[in-house]
Amino acid sequence: MRAAGIALIVALVAALASLPLVLPAFGLTFWVNVVAEILIWSLLAASVNLLFGYVGLLSFGQALYFGFGMYGTAIGISMFGLGLWPALALGIVASTGMAAVAGAFAVRLTWHYFAIITVVFSLIFYFVAMSQKWLTGGDDGLSFSAPPILEAAGWMLTDRTTQYYFIFLVCLACYALLALVVASPLGLRFAAVRENEKRAQLIGINVYATRWIAFVLAGFIAGVGGALLALFGRYASASYMFYHVSGEAVVWAIVGGAGTLLGPLVGTALLIIFREVVSGLWENYLMAVGAITILVVIFAPKGLVGSLTALVRRGESEEREHLENPGIPATPATARAEAE
Amino acid sequence: MENVLSIRGLTKRFGGLAAVDGVDLDFPYGVLSAVIGPNGAGKTTLFNLITGMLPADGGEVIFEGDDIAGLKPHQIVSRGLSRTLQIKSVFTGLTVADNLRVAVMAHEKIASPLRPALGFSGVNRRVEELLAETGLARLAKRVAGTLSYGDVALLEIALALANKPKLLLLDEPICGMSPAETETTVARIVALSKSTQIILIEHDMEVVFAIAERITVMAAGRVLARGTPKEIAANRDVQDAYLGAPEDAA
Ligand SMILES: Nc1ncnc2c1ncn2[C@@H]1O[C@H](COP(=O)(O)OP(=O)(O)OP(=O)(O)O)[C@@H](O)[C@H]1O
Ligand SMILES: [Mg+2]
Numbered sequence: 237m238r239a240a241g242i243a244l245i246v247a248l249v250a251a252l253a254s255l256p257l258v259l260p261a262f263g264l265t266f267w268v269n270v271v272a273e274i275l276i277w278s279l280l281a282a283s284v285n286l287l288f289g290y291v292g293l294l295s296f297g298q299a300l301y302f303g304f305g306m307y308g309t310a311i312g313i314s315m316f317g318l319g320l321w322p323a324l325a326l327g328i329v330a331s332t333g334m335a336a337v338a339g340a341f342a343v344r345l346t347w348h349y350f351a352i353i354t355v356v357f358s359l360i361f362y363f364v365a366m367s368q369k370w371l372t373g374g375d376d377g378l379s380f381s382a383p384p385i386l387e388a389a390g391w392m393l394t395d396r397t398t399q400y401y402f403i404f405l406v407c408l409a410c411y412a413l414l415a416l417v418v419a420s421p422l423g424l425r426f427a428a429v430r431e432n433e434k435r436a437q438l439i440g441i442n443v444y445a446t447r448w449i450a451f452v453l454a455g456f457i458a459g460v461g462g463a464l465l466a467l468f469g470r471y472a473s474a475s476y477m478f479y480h481v482s483g484e485a486v487v488w489a490i491v492g493g494a495g496t497l498l499g500p501l502v503g504t505a506l507l508i509i510f511r512e513v514v515s516g517l518w519e520n521y522l523m524a525v526g527a528i529t530i531l532v533v534i535f536a537p538k539g540l541v542g543s544l545t546a547l548v549r550r551g552e553s554e555e556r557e558h559l560e561n562p563g564i565p566a567t568p569a570t571a572r573a574e575a576e
Numbered sequence: 577m578e579n580v581l582s583i584r585g586l587t588k589r590f591g592g593l594a595a596v597d598g599v600d601l602d603f604p605y606g607v608l609s610a611v612i613g614p615n616g617a618g619k620t621t622l623f624n625l626i627t628g629m630l631p632a633d634g635g636e637v638i639f640e641g642d643d644i645a646g647l648k649p650h651q652i653v654s655r656g657l658s659r660t661l662q663i664k665s666v667f668t669g670l671t672v673a674d675n676l677r678v679a680v681m682a683h684e685k686i687a688s689p690l691r692p693a694l695g696f697s698g699v700n701r702r703v704e705e706l707l708a709e710t711g712l713a714r715l716a717k718r719v720a721g722t723l724s725y726g727d728v729a730l731l732e733i734a735l736a737l738a739n740k741p742k743l744l745l746l747d748e749p750i751c752g753m754s755p756a757e758t759e760t761t762v763a764r765i766v767a768l769s770k771s772t773q774i775i776l777i778e779h780d781m782e783v784v785f786a787i788a789e790r791i792t793v794m795a796a797g798r799v800l801a802r803g804t805p806k807e808i809a810a811n812r813d814v815q816d817a818y819l820g821a822p823e824d825a826a
Contacts, residue, residue, distance in 0.1 A: 290726060303594075355638055420690055420692065421678075421681045423689075424670075424677060424681065424693045425681070425682070427667070427669070427670060427678070428678045432666065435666060438627070438653055438656045438658070438738070439680045439682045439738060440664075441650055441678075443649050443650070
């Protein structure tokens with residue numbers, strides 16, 4: 237399982253790294269930008285997933301931190317004349333800081349109360365952003381031209397391939413960070429809090445502080461996504477802070493597989509590609525998205541990646557049992573699922 | 577200081593019901609104590625007040641000389657006061673080893689966000705120790721949610737021991753166990769009581785009278801009687817309390 241998982245991740249990274257070279261060869265240059273956008277949006281889903289899948293908190297307000305990342309970067313460039321990296325940093329600091337403040341209130345609550353307060357926070361700031369046109373451009377948003385990534389090397393976002401690699405590497409760094417965190421002692425604490433809050437307290441874990449740390453980290457990841465999208469589109473707008481956007485990310489994370497590292501990426505990719513392909517043909521494509529979501533939740537409650545992993549694991553352990561007890565037939569999958 | 581735990585005037589009301597009603601108690605060092613009483617007597621509520629899981633309406637809880645009333649549960653745990661719950665409570669989605677690992681790490685204040693959780697050799701050793709101590713070694717890789725009821729109860733005791741507690745509160749530790757599991761668990765509790773102070777709530781009178789050295793009887797939120805097993809067995813009030821509700825003794 238371990239080895240297979242690592243091989244899969246290496247293959248995925250290699251595939252994503254070679255995309256800008258491969259796609260144009262097939263006349264699919266347009267898709268380089270689609271993949272770049274998927275990678276960016278997947279960070280918003282990863283942020284939802286960190287909270288929901290790993291700590292057990294369902295946030296419907298992660299777009300707020302995405303929006304702060306976006307505006308931090310856009311305002312940094314268009315108003316303060318910052319370079320690309322300082323502007324990126326400003327966006328991330330703004331989103332992380334906002335998450336630190338909002339999280340201090342939100343993580344006192346759980347379940348629907350938590351979900352509601354996250355929505356309320358994002359709504360408040362959505363309306364603030366809409367009304368403060370001098371700063372945010374409100375509905376029209378804020379346009380700017382992107383500074384170079386590295387002037388000396390002549391790396392510009394205007395070059396499609398350069399821009400793709402810039403986005404790819406930043407996203408890769410975020411996923412690497414998440415992979416380290418969920419496998420660390422802190423990640424184990426997250427799991428303990430998700431599994432059993434009461435018992436977590438009773439082994440000496442400060443549940444509130446643990447949730448707050450997760451919330452801040454989720455705000456950071458969403459902020460990176462927002463900052464990248466601002467740079468990608470040379471644009472920021474309050475509409476990205478609306479709770480529709482948060483809700484979409486929740487769907488991506490759940491369809492892909494909450495509690496798995498790559499679930500959000502898979503869910504985001506599937507549903508964005510679906511949107512690209514189907515929305516041109518059928519204006520009510522959202523109904524199809526709803527149907528897909530319901531089907532996944534019913535038939536693969538661990539999401540696509542989660543269910544696939546469980547399937548592979550089950551196959552492997554059945555094989556092993558066969559080898560160990562050749563006379564005994566493997567337990568039927570249904571019985572095993574019930575036992576779990 | 578001769579008492580590991582002293583309680584003064586501890587009170588908890590749920591609406592009109594005084595679940596714990598001005599209770600004074602002392603639990604001396606070096607003695608395995610038990611709290612018994614019919615259903616609804618307030619035993620679990622007493623433990624909830626001691627461990628900070630419920631705010632008291634009044635009174636003091638003095639643990640090793642310090643008043644711990646008003647502290648948060650995790651703060652009380654880190655002072656060395658652990659407990660198990662009447663409704664067995666473990667991390668069902670984690671393996672047995674990870675259950676213990678997270679408990680040991682919480683105790684040792686290890687919360688590194690970047691190092692692999694499996695890479696702490698001191699923690700791994702302590703996890704092995706706990707597994708061996710509670711006889712769970714053979715189940716280390718099992719997901720806790722797939723364990724038998726008796727093994728879950730054992731795992732919960734192991735979790736409570738992860739912080740090397742000075743005082744361990746056990747709320748009906750053998751309830752739901754098979755006779756064989758009961759026997760080994762009772763033996764473990766007695767062995768543990770040599771190195772750790774233990775107070776247990778238990779309905780199984782045979783077990784209580786066999787292992788407890790000091791018994792407190794609660795009824796309707798108050799202390800009805802305290803004493804050695806012999807004294808309690810001879811106490812008329814206690815006999816009345818139990819005869820009044822014979823099914824409670826089961
Ligand atoms: N959270 C709560 N809210 C309201 N009432 C409660 C609460 N917890 C306990 N009670 C009530 O307080 C009384 C004492 O309950 P407690 O659980 O302490 O009894 P117990 O002695 O542990 O009983 P048992 O032997 O059945 O476990 C009961 O009447 C119970 O219904
Ligand atoms: Mg009870």
